[in-house]
Amino acid sequence: MNLITAFLQEAKPVIELLNLKKVEVPSPFKLYKGEIHNLVISGPGGENTTQAVSFLHGYLPSLFTPWLNIGLAGHGSEKIGNALQVVKCIDENSGRSTFPPQIFTSIFSKTILKTVQHPSNEYLPDHAYDMEGFSFFQTATRFSPNELIQSVKIISDNPVKPFSQFRKSETESLISPHLPNLLLLIEEMEKSAKSLQPKQEFIQLFQNLISLFSYSETQIFQLKKHLHHAFAIGIKTDSILKIAKESSDSRNFLSTFLKELDSKRLFS
Amino acid sequence: MIEIIYFEESISEHPRTLGIFERFPQAARVPCSNYQEVFNPNGQNFRIQKKKPSLILAQKEGNFSLPIPESYGVGGKTNYYFSHMLNCLYDCRYCFLQGMYSSANYVLFVNYEDFLKDIVQKTSESPEPAWFFSGYDCDSLALDSISQFSSFFLPHFSKLSNSYLELRTKSVNIKPLLKSKAVPNIITAFSFTPQEISEQIEKGVPSVDSRIEAMKKLTSHGWPIGLRIDPIIDCSNFTDRYSNLFQNIFSNISEEQIHSISLGAFRMPSTFFKKIEKLYPEEKLFAGPFQKQGNSISYKKELERERKDTCINLLKKYTSVQKIFSCDIFESAIN
Numbered sequence: 031m032n033l034i035t036a037f038l039q040e041a042k043p044v045i046e047l048l049n050l051k052k053v054e055v056p057s058p059f060k061l062y063k064g065e066i067h068n069l070v071i072s073g074p075g076g077e078n079t080t081q082a083v084s085f086l087h088g089y090l091p092s093l094f095t096p097w098l099n100i101g102l103a104g105h106g107s108e109k110i111g112n113a114l115q116v117v118k119c120i121d122e123n124s125g126r127s128t129f130p131p132q133i134f135t136s137i138f139s140k141t142i143l144k145t146v147q148h149p150s151n152e153y154l155p156d157h158a159y160d161m162e163g164f165s166f167f168q169t170a171t172r173f174s175p176n177e178l179i180q181s182v183k184i185i186s187d188n189p190v191k192p193f194s195q196f197r198k199s200e201t202e203s204l205i206s207p208h209l210p211n212l213l214l215l216i217e218e219m220e221k222s223a224k225s226l227q228p229k230q231e232f233i234q235l236f237q238n239l240i241s242l243f244s245y246s247e248t249q250i251f252q253l254k255k256h257l258h259h260a261f262a263i264g265i266k267t268d269s270i271l272k273i274a275k276e277s278s279d280s281r282n283f284l285s286t287f288l289k290e291l292d293s294k295r296l297f298s
Numbered sequence: 299m300i301e302i303i304y305f306e307e308s309i310s311e312h313p314r315t316l317g318i319f320e321r322f323p324q325a326a327r328v329p330c331s332n333y334q335e336v337f338n339p340n341g342q343n344f345r346i347q348k349k350k351p352s353l354i355l356a357q358k359e360g361n362f363s364l365p366i367p368e369s370y371g372v373g374g375k376t377n378y379y380f381s382h383m384l385n386c387l388y389d390c391r392y393c394f395l396q397g398m399y400s401s402a403n404y405v406l407f408v409n410y411e412d413f414l415k416d417i418v419q420k421t422s423e424s425p426e427p428a429w430f431f432s433g434y435d436c437d438s439l440a441l442d443s444i445s446q447f448s449s450f451f452l453p454h455f456s457k458l459s460n461s462y463l464e465l466r467t468k469s470v471n472i473k474p475l476l477k478s479k480a481v482p483n484i485i486t487a488f489s490f491t492p493q494e495i496s497e498q499i500e501k502g503v504p505s506v507d508s509r510i511e512a513m514k515k516l517t518s519h520g521w522p523i524g525l526r527i528d529p530i531i532d533c534s535n536f537t538d539r540y541s542n543l544f545q546n547i548f549s550n551i552s553e554e555q556i557h558s559i560s561l562g563a564f565r566m567p568s569t570f571f572k573k574i575e576k577l578y579p580e581e582k583l584f585a586g587p588f589q590k591q592g593n594s595i596s597y598k599k600e601l602e603r604e605r606k607d608t609c610i611n612l613l614k615k616y617t618s619v620q621k622i623f624s625c626d627i628f629e630s631a632i633n
């Protein structure tokens with residue numbers, strides 16, 4: 031699970047919550063790591079966000095990793111301290127919009143987020159404002175399914191108390207009350223991501239079989255397909271390994287494996 | 299339970315949009331300029347989206363009803379399909395919608411009047427009765443409580459005597475039909491696979507028995523019904539399972555009230571199949587004896603013919619061949 035905040039003050043409560051430790055990396059971005067969570071601090075603005083997300087993906091590449099952006103935002107009609115999940119993000123610069131699919135049972139109310147170039151004291155009702163959101167979505171969707179990329183904004187300023195009156199020292203106390211709900215969202219995102227990942231048993235068997243012979247690219251594709259079918263049909267790992275061990279090479283193995291599959295394909 | 303309703307800004311004041319807003323007061327409303335902004339982006343995962351689809355309200359622009367190949371019909375010469383909705387409440391593993399769309403969100407086109415205008419025009423231009431099939435890109439009745447589709451279209455079709463409407467469904471949501479007088483040119487067509495198959499690959503679909511019960515209620519109110527044995531799924535104990543299914547249906551429903559029975563083999567464009575297989579690599583169904591034929595994935599030709607002929611022979615015990623239609627790419631032994 032990858033988390034991203036713009037500032038250290040926003041990250042602090044999350045670092046404590048998830049018991050993350052600072053890792054020294056050759057990068058301008060600060061990285062914190064736990065057993066399954068990674069948090070990067072991007073600095074303000076779209077450009078920094080794009081680079082921080084790309085850095086984290088490059089540093090720890092993974093196919094179905096959830097990404098969560100947590101940060102402060104202004105809002106045209108919400109109270110200071112409210113936490114909202116982004117359901118639409120508009121890039122003020124290009125006019126483009128993105129709609130992070132909402133599949134989690136998170137209790138956060140939803141908001142439209144407008145990503146702007148500079149902090150501003152102008153607010154539209156029903157809109158949140160930040161400087162990172164759109165770049166976060168644009169970049170993270172290159173690495174993970176859109177559903178696993180979410181953003182929660184905690185309101186730090188509004189027309190009653192505009193950005194010019196906001197003090198950085200308030201950050202932690204704005205975010206901390208939402209940690210239990212953020213944790214629920216994080217757990218749900220992780221659960222969904224896990225459901226998309228191949229089973230450990232599959233990965234182990236695949237690696238085992240790969241180590242036995244040398245395969246061409248096409249054969250690796252065939253092997254994966256055969257393995258998926260074998261798991262679907264319920265052919266035991268031991269039987270597959272037995273076929274492999276009795277085979278002289280990859281070609282011989284794949285063809286015997288296929289024969290075994292063909293004899294068991296009938297849907298029950 | 300719908301938690302998010304996306305809506306095209308241009309239809310924010312449409313009475314059907316407002317009605318849906320009213321029925322889901324808790325749902326967050328999210329404006330968009332065109333539904334495709336939400337529905338079509340790359341990088342969506344149909345499988346996880348299916349866990350909690352949102353509703354998208356949109357306006358259909360043109361192509362309200364489109365011709366379908368003659369071989370897919372049930373005896374009519376002029377056949378169209380139309381889709382007031384995209385995507386479905388249920389989750390059948392063989393459903394081609396998973397391969398066709400990148401999103402599992404429900405799209406509802408609220409401009410029913412435009413669909414109707416097109417249907418009326420096509421009906422008036424057709425020398426023979428024109429058939430309109432609903433339920434191609436969705437289930438016709440499963441989300442009727444949201445769409446109110448039947449309460450709009452039924453009264454209109456009852457006046458269009460030169461046309462037929464097929465409501466294809468696996469739903470038992472027949473209340474709207476039972477509330478109105480039976481209309482002879484509206485056929486509610488129920489799709490079936492044997493119960494043991496349905497349990498495994500038709501998630502959320504009402505049981506075979508409850509669908510038969512729904513058919514029974516409809517026929518007792520005078521509504522004509524159709525049977526759609528589509529897709530035929532090759533399986534162990536094939537003959538026994540399909541024989542039991544037909545026996546169950548025909549011991550509850552009088553043959554005279556069945557308008558038509560169509561049989562369709564499993565078939566899917568190979569691009570869709572590949573996409574679905576990737577979404578569900580561990581699915582038993584996809585490990586079946588399929589092969590690529592042209593741009594389609596289907597059972598091997600001989601197997602497909604054999605299974606279909608078995609079904610036809612089993613059905614012949616209960617009905618005449620005139621009522622049986624074969625709806626797919628290979629010829630079979632109806633005659």
Ligand code: SF4
Pocket residue numbers: 385386387388389390392393394395435436437467468
């Ligand atoms: S009922 Fe029909 S439309 Fe719905 S999921 Fe099943 S096959 Fe698809």
